[in-house]
Amino acid sequence: MAKSLSFSLIICFIFGLVPGIWAQQQSPLTFTDARKLTLIGKAWNDGPFYHRLDTAAYPAIPRNVKYLATNSAGLAISFKTNSSKITAKWCTSRRVPGDNMTGIAFEGMDLYIRRDQRWQYAGVARPKTHDCSDAVIVEQMASGEKTCLLFLPTYDETISLEIGVDSGATLVPGGNPFRKNILVYGSSIVQGASASRPGLAYPARISRETGYNFINLGFSGNGKMEPEVANMIAPLPMDAFILDCVPNPSAEEVLARTANLVNTIRKFHPKVPIIAIESVAREKGNFDQDVAARVAQKNGYFKQEIEKLQKRDSNLYLISADGLLGDDQEGTTDGIHPNDLGFDRMLQKIRPVILKIFARYGI
Amino acid sequence: MAKSLSFSLIICFIFGLVPGIWAQQQSPLTFTDARKLTLIGKAWNDGPFYHRLDTAAYPAIPRNVKYLATNSAGLAISFKTNSSKITAKWCTSRRVPGDNMTGIAFEGMDLYIRRDQRWQYAGVARPKTHDCSDAVIVEQMASGEKTCLLFLPTYDETISLEIGVDSGATLVPGGNPFRKNILVYGSSIVQGASASRPGLAYPARISRETGYNFINLGFSGNGKMEPEVANMIAPLPMDAFILDCVPNPSAEEVLARTANLVNTIRKFHPKVPIIAIESVAREKGNFDQDVAARVAQKNGYFKQEIEKLQKRDSNLYLISADGLLGDDQEGTTDGIHPNDLGFDRMLQKIRPVILKIFARYGI
Known part of the structure; x- marks a missing residue:
């Protein structure tokens, strides 16, 4: 009888206590579908919510550009x-990251919070699987x-x-903190x-640092200046265009397509600044002579085409590849893609x- | 008959031609077991070839330190x-990379070649699977x-x-290009x-840039200054010690173990420089007040312990955390681990x- 009572007390104690501890450790949260908040970074707001286009x-x-437009690069809530x-x-x-990317970059997220007139890193959402994950991004923050x-x-x-967010906390859509629209087209x-x-990613970083709204239309391996893509981006309501699209096309494609891309944009935007950027050095070409020659040829053709256009277009600019990645050859992950340095x-x-x-x- | 002859000719043509094309595309290579070449970056050369200890x-x-000593961090051929x-x-x-690392860093390799009195990036060996892979690291190089x-x-x-390497090419062991031995113990x-x-990785980068042989004894999550680990590293034949081991131990462990680590090293190395480094800022603590307080407490205890020891040890140095990752909070991958920037x-x-x-x- 005494034993049975003790046992009952223990059971009551455990069942009484555990939920208490649980509640303390796992404070209740309220979830909100991000589609009810503000999506920024899209060229315009048609189509599936998290697709770029x-x-x-x-x-x-x-086909590849279509697929890549479904990747949420440059989008933010x-x-x-x-x-x-x-x-x-x-x-x-369910896709898995390539060998030159972290899981966080590929399928995770990172949060910035505005403080002291700057966007400051607050936390990452680390993927646990290759499809659905949950993560605490940041906790123990001060009130306010x-x-x-x-x-x-x-x-x-x-x-x-x-x-x-904490149950009872507010969660409301924010504004678009970035002004104007600058399209970055590339690889x-x-x-x-x-x-x-x-x-x-550099368009995101430059947005936070300058306050301009840089829109990411980078298409991995497929920023090739095809006429159909030129027709797609040219009418977009942009205040400026950055063309960082030498890495993917062949030298012949650079020669054949550069003028068409610029001219197509000009039909819709006669006077906006268009800033063309040569391909960063492929550090892969430090010793591989073929790679070095190919990049030099592509940059040569691009420069030649841009300079021809500049003779009658005073709103077209060219940034050369010199020093874009520094001079110690430590600025890439794989000889091709820049690392954070x-x-x-x-x-x-x-x-x-x-x-x-x-x-x-006056932009 | 004519048909059969044609068929035979086609077969002969295909079987004659394909190996020719194959030989042209896949120039024959000779493989050498890297154990016949020179391994550098080990504290000393006992034990399994590719284990650090x-x-x-x-x-x-x-147990965790033992396991991590099998990871080949800091070793090079x-x-x-x-x-x-x-x-x-x-x-x-068969392990797979965590979400904060690339496959190349985790289980791949990178090659440097000496040119113009510098080590220059030449290529990466990109892993194709999580166990065995093959890769072309660099090709089309100039002769010499x-x-x-x-x-x-x-x-x-x-x-x-x-x-x-190409069949017929030379492949011989190199020397150790780095002088002296500097142990870096940490997380x-x-x-x-x-x-x-x-x-x-920073010990590898500083070796190439300074010519000193920095030896990587970083143990992920486990650079905790345990007395047994202090006993292991103290007798190693080193010209200097870098102690970058605040991130992993608890504040109490920092307090309890720092003096023992330094004193144990001093028994074997009465006068060599010991350079202690405070923990880099955890950007995770930008908004998470608990993380920020914890790092501050650990660095405070470490500094206090080092400063006590410095009163009777003029060869003990402390590098503070100030500015180690810059001031824009963009220097980590996940709020904890530095990215290349x-x-x-x-x-x-x-x-x-x-x-x-x-x-x-005079080191």
């Missing part, structure tokens, strides 16, 4: 909350409202996303390879040039 | 060849002998490695997370301090 509207563009904790549940496709930007996966399709480097997390060096070089040009146009 | 000699060290192409076949364990360093996987065990950050490739900033700060100290000792 409504590819159904462009039947003629190449803007929101405000007074929660002490921010979490996420999200699903991507936080203005947040959550950068979405750069190389995978974002299928769904819910943001979790995997623009899309974000090999930044270590989404917010370090390489991207930082690119930014140090192109940011002042771009800002000077924008100032000239 | 002969853990059988240290039965008392913690030194060789010379006049081949135009360098390839590798290698096997690692190349002095090579191939950095091994930082986070996986290297089980076997063969290096392939995942020392081991190499999250450099984008093995040669960008963060590592570059660490190097810019610690390299001149270390070199100044070494000069004082």
Whole structure:
């Protein structure tokens, strides 16, 4: 009898206590579908929510470009909350990262919070699987409202996303913190390879640092200036265009397509600044003479074509490849894609040039 | 009959031609077991070839440290060849990279070649699977002998490695290009997370840049200054010690173990410089107040312990955490581990301090 009573007491104690501990450790959260918040970084808002482009509207563009437009590179969710904790549940496709990217960059997310007039890193959403994951992004924050930007996966399709905050906390759509629209068209480097997390892809970084809205139309391996792609991007309502699209096309394609791309944009935007950037050095070509010769030839053709156009187009600019990745050859992950050090060096070089040009146009 | 002759001719043509094309495309290679070449980066040469330590000699060290000593972080193969192409076949364990590392850093390799008095990036060995892979690292090189360093996987065990060069090319062991022996003891950050490739782990980078032989004893999550580990590293024949081991132990462990680690080293090395480094900022603590407080407490205890010891030890130095990762909070992959930009900033700060100290000792 005494034994049975003790046993009952123990059971009551355990069942009484455990939920208490549980509640303390796992404070209840409220989840909100991110589609109810503000999506930024899209060229315009048609089509599936987390796709960069409504590819159904462009039947003629190449298959690979269509696919890559479903990757959420450069997209971010803007929101405000007074929660002490921010979490996420999200699903991507089942694709797995390539050997030159982190899982966080490929299918994870990173959060920035505005403080002291700057966007500051707050946390990452680390993927646990290759499809659906949940993660605490940041917790134990001081009280007060936080203005947040959550950068979405750069190389995978974002299928769904819910943001979790403390029960009872506010969670409301934010504004678009970036002004004007600057399209960056290019390759995997623009899309974000090999930044270590989404917010370090160079269009995202330059947006946060300058306040301009750089829109990521980097198509990994497929930024080839096809006429159909030129037709797609040219009418977009942009204040400037950055063309960082030498890495993917062949030398012959650079020669054949550069003028058409610029001229197609000019039909819709007679006077906006177009800033062409030569291909970064392929460090793969430090010793591989064929690679070095191929990059030099492509940059040569690109420069030649841009310079021809510049004779009758005073709003067309060229940034040379010199020093874009520094001079110690440590700025890439794989001899092709900048690592975060390489991207930082690119930014140090192109940011002042771009800002000077924008100032000239009152952008 | 005519039909049969034609068919035979076609067959002969195909079987005659294909091997010719094959030979042209796939020039024949000769493979050499890397164990016949020169392994550098080991504290000393006992034990399994690709393990950093002969853990059988240290039965008392913690299980996790033993396991991590099998990871080939900081090891490199030194060789010379006049081949135009360098390839590798290698096997690692079946482990898969974590979400904060690239496959190349985790289980791949990168090659440097000496040119113009510098080590220059030449190529990567990209893993195709999580166990055995083969890869062309660099090809189409100019003629002449190349002095090579191939950095091994930082986070996986290297089980076997063969290096392939053009048939008929030379392939001979190289020397150890680095002088003196500087042990770097620490955490995942020392081991190499999250450099984008093995040669960008900071001990490897500082070796190439200074010519000193920095030896990587970073143990991911397990650089905790246990007395057994202090006993293991203290007798090693080193010219200096770098202690970058605040990130992993708890604050209480930092308090309890720092003096013992230094004192144990001092029993074997009464006068060599010991350079202690505070923990880099955890950017995870930008908004997470608990993380920020914990790192501050650990660095506070470490500083306090080192400063106490410095009163009677003039060969003990402390590098503070200030500015180690810069001030824009973009220097980590996940709020914990430096990315290549963060590592570059660490190097810019610690390299001149270390070199100044070494000069004082004639190292």
